[in-house]
Amino acid sequence: MGIKSGRKILIIDDEEALLKNIGDYLKITGYDVFTSSNSANGLELLRNYEPELLLLDLHLKEGLTGIQVLRAAKMLKPDLKVVISSGFGEEEETKKSCFALGANAFLNKPMPLKSLSETIKNLLGVK
Amino acid sequence: MNISSFPYLFSTFLGILFAFLLFIKGKRSAASVPFAFDWIAVSMWWFGYAMMYSTKREDIALLWAKFAYVGIIFIPSFAYHFVISFLNLKDKIWSMILTYLGAFLSLMLLFFTNDFITRLHRCSWGYHTKVGYLHNFFLFYFVVVYVNLFYNLFRCYRERKPISSLEAVRVKYVLLCYLIAGMGSTDFLVHYGIVTYYPIGFIFVLIGLGITSYAILRHRLLDVNIVITRAGIFGSVYALVLGIPFIIGGILKSYLAKTVSNWWLIPVFIGVALASLGPFIYMRLQRRFESRLRAQEFKSHEALRRLSHNMLRVTNLNTLLKLMAHYLVKTLKLRFAAIYLLDSQKEKYLLNSSWQSGEGIELPQEFEVNNYLAEYLHLKKLPVVTEELSFYAPLASTPKIKKLFSDLSDFKINTVIPSFLRSSLLGFFILSDRRGNISFTQEDLNLLMVLSNEAALAIENAQFHQKEVAQIVEKSKREALADMAPGASHQFNNRLASISSSVELLLLKMENFNAEAHQDEKTKALLKDAKEALELIDNEVYKGKEITSAILKRAKAKVEFQEFNLVSLIENTYKLVMISCSLSGLDRARELKFNIISPSETLNIFASEALLQDAFYNLIDNAYDAIQDRVRLMSQDNLLFQGEIEVTLAQEDYVVKAQVRDNGIGLTKENQRKLFTPYFTTKATSNKGSGLGLCVIRDFIEMHKGTIACDSEYGKGTTFTIKLPVKKGET
Numbered sequence: 001m002g003i004k005s006g007r008k009i010l011i012i013d014d015e016e017a018l019l020k021n022i023g024d025y026l027k028i029t030g031y032d033v034f035t036s037s038n039s040a041n042g043l044e045l046l047r048n049y050e051p052e053l054l055l056l057d058l059h060l061k062e063g064l065t066g067i068q069v070l071r072a073a074k075m076l077k078p079d080l081k082v083v084i085s086s087g088f089g090e091e092e093e094t095k096k097s098c099f100a101l102g103a104n105a106f107l108n109k110p111m112p113l114k115s116l117s118e119t120i121k122n123l124l125g126v127k
Numbered sequence: 128m129n130i131s132s133f134p135y136l137f138s139t140f141l142g143i144l145f146a147f148l149l150f151i152k153g154k155r156s157a158a159s160v161p162f163a164f165d166w167i168a169v170s171m172w173w174f175g176y177a178m179m180y181s182t183k184r185e186d187i188a189l190l191w192a193k194f195a196y197v198g199i200i201f202i203p204s205f206a207y208h209f210v211i212s213f214l215n216l217k218d219k220i221w222s223m224i225l226t227y228l229g230a231f232l233s234l235m236l237l238f239f240t241n242d243f244i245t246r247l248h249r250c251s252w253g254y255h256t257k258v259g260y261l262h263n264f265f266l267f268y269f270v271v272v273y274v275n276l277f278y279n280l281f282r283c284y285r286e287r288k289p290i291s292s293l294e295a296v297r298v299k300y301v302l303l304c305y306l307i308a309g310m311g312s313t314d315f316l317v318h319y320g321i322v323t324y325y326p327i328g329f330i331f332v333l334i335g336l337g338i339t340s341y342a343i344l345r346h347r348l349l350d351v352n353i354v355i356t357r358a359g360i361f362g363s364v365y366a367l368v369l370g371i372p373f374i375i376g377g378i379l380k381s382y383l384a385k386t387v388s389n390w391w392l393i394p395v396f397i398g399v400a401l402a403s404l405g406p407f408i409y410m411r412l413q414r415r416f417e418s419r420l421r422a423q424e425f426k427s428h429e430a431l432r433r434l435s436h437n438m439l440r441v442t443n444l445n446t447l448l449k450l451m452a453h454y455l456v457k458t459l460k461l462r463f464a465a466i467y468l469l470d471s472q473k474e475k476y477l478l479n480s481s482w483q484s485g486e487g488i489e490l491p492q493e494f495e496v497n498n499y500l501a502e503y504l505h506l507k508k509l510p511v512v513t514e515e516l517s518f519y520a521p522l523a524s525t526p527k528i529k530k531l532f533s534d535l536s537d538f539k540i541n542t543v544i545p546s547f548l549r550s551s552l553l554g555f556f557i558l559s560d561r562r563g564n565i566s567f568t569q570e571d572l573n574l575l576m577v578l579s580n581e582a583a584l585a586i587e588n589a590q591f592h593q594k595e596v597a598q599i600v601e602k603s604k605r606e607a608l609a610d611m612a613p614g615a616s617h618q619f620n621n622r623l624a625s626i627s628s629s630v631e632l633l634l635l636k637m638e639n640f641n642a643e644a645h646q647d648e649k650t651k652a653l654l655k656d657a658k659e660a661l662e663l664i665d666n667e668v669y670k671g672k673e674i675t676s677a678i679l680k681r682a683k684a685k686v687e688f689q690e691f692n693l694v695s696l697i698e699n700t701y702k703l704v705m706i707s708c709s710l711s712g713l714d715r716a717r718e719l720k721f722n723i724i725s726p727s728e729t730l731n732i733f734a735s736e737a738l739l740q741d742a743f744y745n746l747i748d749n750a751y752d753a754i755q756d757r758v759r760l761m762s763q764d765n766l767l768f769q770g771e772i773e774v775t776l777a778q779e780d781y782v783v784k785a786q787v788r789d790n791g792i793g794l795t796k797e798n799q800r801k802l803f804t805p806y807f808t809t810k811a812t813s814n815k816g817s818g819l820g821l822c823v824i825r826d827f828i829e830m831h832k833g834t835i836a837c838d839s840e841y842g843k844g845t846t847f848t849i850k851l852p853v854k855k856g857e858t
Contacts, residue, residue: 015621015624015625017625017628018621021628021629021631024632025628025631025635028632028635028639029635088613088617088620088679109620109621109623109624109672110620110623110627110668110669110672111624111627112665113628113631113632113635114631
C-alpha cells in the first residue's frame with residue numbers, strides 16, 4: 001500500500017489524538033501531511049507548504065473559528081480543496097454556508113477514516 | 128252582597144286559579160286534567176253557595192243551590208278519575224265510567240225531582256240547602272266512590288312501598304290530602320239539618336286539594352313535607368287574615384250598623400288590608416318554620432354550598448374528585464357517590480372517582496359517549512331521578528327510557544346529576560339513595576345542579592392546571608436537553624472520533640503488516656483476535672454517533688406549524704426511504720409494493736412538516752426493515768412472499784388518521800409493550816437503529832396534540848395508527 005503520491009494535505013483540528021491519528025492514517029495512505037492544532041499555526045503552514053487539500057475542524061477552541069479559517073484559506077489559495085469536519089451533528093445552515101465559502105465536502109465526526117480517505121482521493125483525483 | 132259569602136267567593140277564585148294552572152302547566156302528567164276538572168266542580172259548589180248566601184229571594188237561592196249541587200255531584204267522579212290516572216290503574220277504567228254514570232243519575236234526580244233538594248231553610252248567614260230523601264241515594268253513591276278511592280290509594284301504597292319508597296311517599300301523600308279534603312263532607316250534616324252551623328267544609332277541601340295541586344305544579348309530587356308545611360302556613364295565615372274581618376263583622380255588626388251607614392265597608396277594608404299584608408307574613412313565617420323544620424337539610428345545603436365555593440381552589444384533579452365524592456356521601460348521607468368524566472380520546476365517560484360508605488357496590492367503569500344515560504342527560508339537561516323514570520317508563524314510547532330505568536335500578540343508582548360546561552356534557556355524578564329512605568327534594572336537586580356545574584368549572588380548572596404543570600415540566604426538560612445536547616454531543620463525538628480514528632489507524636497498520644512473514648501461529652491468532660476486537664470497537668463507535676445525533680435531533684426539534692398536503696409528504700418520504708435504502712446497499716431484490724390510500728389527492732393539515740416527515744420517514748423505514756427481516760427469517764416457507772407497505776389516510780371531523788401498515792416480521796407482545804421506551808430496538812442486525820426512533824416520533828406526534836398507537840402480530844405485520852388534529856393546535 002501507500003503509493004507515495006506526494007500530494008500535500010494540511011489538517012487543522014484541536015483534538016490532538018484525532019489530529020495525530022488522521023495524520024498517521026493519511027501518511028500511510030501516501031500523502032504528505034502537515035498537522036496543526038490551532039488556526040494561526042495552520043494558516044502559517046498553509047502559506048509555507050501550499051498543500052492541495054485542507055481538512056478543517058469547524059469548531060476550534062481558540063483563535064479563529066473554522067469558518068474564518070476557511071475564508072482565510074480560500075483567500076490565500078483559491079484552488080485549495082477543503083473538507084470540513086464537525087462534531088455538532090447535521091446543521092443544514094452551517095453546511096450551506098461552508099459550501100458557499102468554497103468547501104468541497106462536509107463530514108460529521110466521528111467519520112470512518114476509510115471514507116475520509118476515499119473522499120480525499122476523489123477530490124484530489126488520485127488514481 | 129252578604130259577608131258570609133266572602134270565604135266562598137275567595138275560595139272560588141283560588142279554585143278557578145288552580146284549575147287554570149293545572150290545565151296550562153300540568154301537561155306532563157295525565158292525572159292533572161281530571162284534577163283540574165275536580166277543581167272546577169268544587170268551584171261551582173263554592174260559587175253557587177256564595178251566591179245563595181247573598182241572595183234575598185228564595186226562588187233564586189234555590190236555583191243557585193241546584194247550580195252548586197251540579198258541582199258537588201261531580202266532585203267524587205273527577206276525584207276518582209284523578210286517582211285512577213295517578214295510580215295508573217288501567218283495569219279500573221270501567222269502575223271509573225260507572226262513577227260518571229252515577230253522577231249523571233244524581234244530576235237527573237236533582238233536576239227532575241223535588242225530593243233531592245226539597246227547599247231552603249233560613250240560617251243566620253243566609254239561605255241554606257235542605258236535602259230530601261232522594262239525596263240519600265247520592266250520599267250512598269258518594270260514600271261508595273270515596274271508600275273505593277281510599278281503598279285504591281291504600282292498596283297501592285302497601286303494594287308499592289317495598290318497590291319504591293318515593294312512589295309510596297307520593298301515594299301516601301295524595302291519600303293524606305284526600306283524607307283532609309274528605310272532611311269537607313261534614314257539610315252534609317248541615318244539608319240534612321242535623322246540626323246548624325256555618326259550613327266550613329270548604330276549608331278542608333281547599334287545604335287538601337290545594338296541597339296536591341301545589342305539589343303537582345311545583346314539585347312533581349315530590350316534596351311532601353315542604354308542601355304540607357307551606358300549605359299549613361298559608362292556610363293559617365289566610366284563615367287569620369280572612370277570619371279577623373269576619374269576626375269583626377259578626378261581633379260588631381249591631382254596633383257598627385248604628386254608627387256607620389255602610390257598616391260592612393269596615394271589615395272589608397280591614398280584610399283587604401290584611402290580605403295585602405298576608406304574603407309578607409306568610410313569607411316571614413315560612414322562612415322561620417322551614418329553617419326550624421329543615422335545620423338538618425339547611426346544614427347539608429350549607430356544606431354543599433361551601434364545597435362549591437372552595438372547589439375552585441383545588442388544583443389537583445384527583446384530590447378534587449375524591450373530595451367531591453366524599454363530601455357528597457358525607458353531607459347527603461349517601462351509600463355511594465361516583466364521578467364520571469369524559470375522555471374525549473376514548474370517547475367514553477370513565478369512572479374517575481367514587482366514594483362508598485359501608486358495603487361495596489360494583490359500579491360500571493365506563494359509559495359510552497352515546498350511551499342512553501348520556502344521551503338523556505344531554506337532551507334534558509336536568510338531573511335524572513331513577514324513581515321518576517319509573518313513572519314515565521310505562522308511558523314512554525321509546526324502549527330507551529325503559530332500558531335506562533332498568534340499568535340505573537340494577538346499579539342502585541338513585542339520581543344522576545349532569546355536569547355541563549358550556550353546553551357540553553363534561554361528565555356526571557352518580558348518587559345512591561339516601562340512608563333512612565329520604566328522597567332528594569327539588570331544592571336538593573337544584574343545589575346539586577348548581578354544584579355540578581360549578582364542579583365542571585373546577586374540574587376544567589384542575590385539568591388545565593395539571594396540563595400546564597405537565598407542560599412546564601416537559602418544556603423545562605426539553606429546554607434543559609436543548610441547552611445541553613449540542614455541547615455534550617460535540618464533546619462526545621470528538622471522543623468517539625479519537626477512538627475510531629485510533630482504531631482505524633491501527634487496523635490500517637495491521638492490514639499493512641505482513642502477518643505471513645511471521646510464522647508464529649500464536650501471533651497470527653492474536654492478531655486475528657485483535658483485529659476482530661478493533662472492528663467491534665469501531666462499530667460501537669458509530670452506534671454511539673447515531674445516539675448523539677438522535678438526541679440532538681430531539682433537542683433541536685422546533686415546532687413550526689404550517690399548512691401542507693399530507694399525501695404528497697408521505698409520497699416524498701417513501702421515495703427518500705427508498706433512496707437511502709438503495710444507497711446503503713440494502714437488499715432490494717424483492718420489489719416492494721407501496722400504496723397510499725387517501726380520500727382525495729390533497730389532504731391538508733396544519734402541522735410541522737419537518738417533524739411529520741421525520742415521523743413518517745421512521746415509520747416507513749421501520750416497515751421496510753420489518754419486511755427485510757421477514758424475508759430473511761421466514762421466507763423459506765413462502766417463496767412467493769410479497770412485501771407491502773400501505774399508508775391509509777382518513778379524515779373524521781377534525782382528526783386525520785394515518786395508518787402505516789406493513790406485512791413484515793411484526794412484533795411480539797413483549798416488544799409491543801416496550802415499543803415507545805427510549806433506547807429500545809429490535810434491530811439486532813445493523814448498526815442502524817439507535818432505539819430513539821419511536822420515542823422521538825411519539826414526542827413529535829404529541830407536540831401536535833396527536834396520538835400514536837401500534838398494533839402488531841409477530842409473523843404477520845405491524846400497523847401504526849397516528850391521529851392528528853387538522854386545525855391549528857393551541858401551541
